[in-house]
Amino acid sequence: MPLLDIKNLTLEIDTGTQSIKALDKINLTVNSGEIRALVGESGSGKSLIVQAIAGATPPNWTITADRMSWSGNNLLSMSEQQRRQILRKDIGVVFQNALASLDPSVTLGEQLEESLPDQLVEGNWFWQRKQNRRKVVVSTVHKVGIKDHEHYLRAYPHQIPTDIGQKLMLAMALISQPKMLIADDPTRGMETTTKVQVLKLLSRLNQTRSLGILFVSHDLLAIASMSDTMTVLYCGQTVESGKMKNIRKRPLHPYTKALLDSAPSFTKDLPPKSELPTLAGTIPTLQHLPIGCRLGPRCPRAQRDCVNVPAVRKIHDHSYSCHFPLHRDKS
Amino acid sequence: MIRILLRYLVLFSLTFLTLSALSFSLVYLFPTEPVTTLTGITPQNLVQHEALVTQYHLDDSYLVQFAHYLGDLFNGNWGVSLFSGEPLLDEIMLALPATIELSAYAMSIVLVVGIPLGCYSGLKAYTGSDYTINSVSVVVNSVPVVWLAVIFILTFSLQFGWLPLSGRINLLFDIPSQTGFLFIDILLTDNIDTARALKDAFLHLILPTLAIAFISTAALVRITRRSVIDVLNQPYIIAARAKGLSSRQIFFRHVLRNALLPALPLLAMQITTLITNAMIVETLFSWPGIGSWLIQAIYQRDYSALRMGMLAVSTLVVMITIAIDLFNRLIDPSREKYESVTI
Structure with missing residues (x-):
């Protein structure tokens, strides 16, 4: 049974004058011990999915889904209390904007201790528990690669650099020893050496503790090396999803192909000084979404049928939604 | 430091x-x-x-x-007062504590009522109870303090006769001024019925305090509400929710402090309004504070x-x-x- 199983997740944002389908029938599963990459350009709704799973939604959002379950339990129908317990114990979330996601008036040490569920603290008396709590916090902070814990645990969010903030967010998500980690661009803007450390930590946890990871990013190079499966998102629609190596070898959706081509290291035989391949145009804003397949206006293979939303088609565990997929013209 | x-x-x-x-x-x-x-x-x-x-x-x-x-x-x-010939230092030291006392009681009511009400309203933002609290506070905040005080006197003193009309305490009690703060002075004075004096002083205090507190409370409710709504929309509150904290924990650990910090300077501005209001109300209730003292000084040039x-x-x-x-x-x-x- 998958840890997280989402089918046809639709998110509507009510702007007062109109209601916008920011996410349109998203399908996503994360199995235990799997690293699932969620990619797509900015504005494709990656962070919205993260927020929808974390349950932190403003009142003007409406979430509907055919299925949204956490190891078999329906997340949408369960009580607030149950859902909170799952978030507290089983799911760790790293939000995109690390420094803004830290309370400016509380020291980082206190915030970390707060994320630690009481069940994981040993000791019977409060002084023992306090000591133990401190110990767990310090070891977690070391684990994510912050050495100077004395200084940073006493600091306030505005006093620390961004990459330390990102690592602390990661520490906060991992301290409760979750079964799944949702990491929304945890390595954004990090320098390469630091980034590699973080990615290594994540793959190690994935292997040793069979931590399921939903890795949201647009850094294809980082993702390709570590993740098992990939879901490609465009403008709030899942365009393709499947095993990483299958998608890399044979992308079926034109958008996936364009995305892979735009990362220079995936295209092996790129002649010197040639123009880099890109998809013309930009991602449409939420207010001006095209009907049907939302890639339509930018798609090099678009035809008249593309004004209808393509159904999800499946070949083994590789699914795509496109009327005119690549590599399948003969069939 | x-x-x-x-x-x-x-x-x-x-x-x-x-x-x-x-x-x-x-x-x-x-x-x-x-x-x-x-x-002088x-x-x-x-x-x-x-x-x-x-x-x-x-x-x-x-x-x-x-x-x-x-x-x-x-x-x-x-120098001395042009009119009474008394040293001004003594006169002000007699009048100022009365005003400080009145403002302090009013301020504590403002804080005790205003902040919880503002927080409640902010947490329930854009619901019926929020709209009710908010519109009442807008109305109250627009009421001139003079009018409110007069209405209070008309209703509670003249119509029903529940509360005394003016002054700090019944003149039958002879309280020598030692600190200038009436309640402390009552406790320091020996040969009087302390309990009755305290009760009497308290009854005298109710109307002027409420008249001042009403308006500033309304202002504070709206300041706190705005601040709480702002904080609730911050990413760190979303992050706190995603940590699985209960709404209670989120409110006391993350919302309250962050909401009150920016509200505090605005509160400081409200205090000046409150003291001004206190000086006006003093005149109406013949409260022997600095406000009525100053207005007398104006009349007498x-x-x-x-x-x-x-x-x-x-x-x-x-x-x-x-x-x-x-x-x-x-x-x-x-x-x-x-x-x-x-x-």
Whole structure:
């Protein structure tokens, strides 16, 4: 049974004058011990999915889904209390904007201790528990690669650099020893050496503790090396999803192909000084979404049928939604 | 820490210097003789006039005069009232505590009622109860304090006769002023029925306190509500929810402090309004505070009293404002240590 199983997740944002389908029938599963990459350009709704799973939604959002379950339990129908317990114990979330996601008036040490569920603290008396709590916090902070814990645990969010903030967010998500980690661009803007450390930590946890990871990013190079499966998102629609190596070898959706081509290291035989391949145009804003397949206006293979939303088609565990997929013209 | 305190001290001294310069300039701006305004004594003959001029250095340059003026201020030689002939220091020391007492009680009501109500309204933002609280507070905030006080008197004192009409305490109780704060004075006085005196003083206190508190509470409710709504939309509240904290934990650990920190400077501004309101209400309830004292001084053209009263009240307001800012600075971790001070 998958840890997280989402089918046809639709998110509507009510702007007062109109209601916008920011996410349109998203399908996503994360199995235990799997690293699932969620990619797509900015504005494709990656962070919205993260927020929808974390349950932190403003009142003007409406979430509907055919299925949204956490190891078999329906997340949408369960009580607030149950859902909170799952978030507290089983799911760790790293939000995109690390420094803004830290309370400016509380020291980082206190915030970390707060994320630690009481069940994981040993000791019977409060002084023992306090000591133990401190110990767990310090070891977690070391684990994510912050050495100077004395200084940073006493600091306030505005006093620390961004990459330390990102690592602390990661520490906060991992301290409760979750079964799944949702990491929304945890390595954004990090320098390469630091980034590699973080990615290594994540793959190690994935292997040793069979931590399921939903890795949201647009850094294809980082993702390709570590993740098992990939879901490609465009403008709030899942365009393709499947095993990483299958998608890399044979992308079926034109958008996936364009995305892979735009990362220079995936295209092996790129002649010197040639123009880099890109998809013309930009991602449409939420207010001006095209009907049907939302890639339509930018798609090099678009035809008249593309004004209808393509159904999800499946070949083994590789699914795509496109009327005119690549590599399948003969069939 | 010491550095911050020093900065605030410097700020206060400079402001005080400006205020005293202003009050000194009044000596020459009031339409009487400078000697009279400065000392409160109308010289009866030339000899006395000469003596006063030499005593207060009125022959020297303005700067020298100002220096002596400051010296007199610190020595407690504030001159006498033009009207009653009493030393102004004594009169102000009698009247000011009454005002401070009234404002302090009003302020505590404002805080105790305003903050919880504002938080509740902010947490329930854009629901029926929020709209009710918010619209009531807008209405109350627009009510002039004079009118409200008069309505209170009409209803509770004259119509129903539940509460006394004026003064601080029934005149039958003879409470000698020791600290100027009535409740402390009652406890210090020996040969009276303390319980009855306290009850009487309390009954006298209710109407003026409520009249002042109503309006400032309304303002504070809206300040707190706005601040809570702002904080609730911050990413760190979403992150706290995603950590699995309960709404209670989120409110007390993350919302409350972050909402009150920016509300505090706005509250400091409300305090000046509150003191002004207190001075108006005093006049209506014949409360023997600085407000009614000043208004009497205006009626009687008591220039020397006006000069000192203005200085005393403005110094009090500046002191409170600076103290609140200092407090805010000390408890707000996100404010830089070396940020310069402002009022």
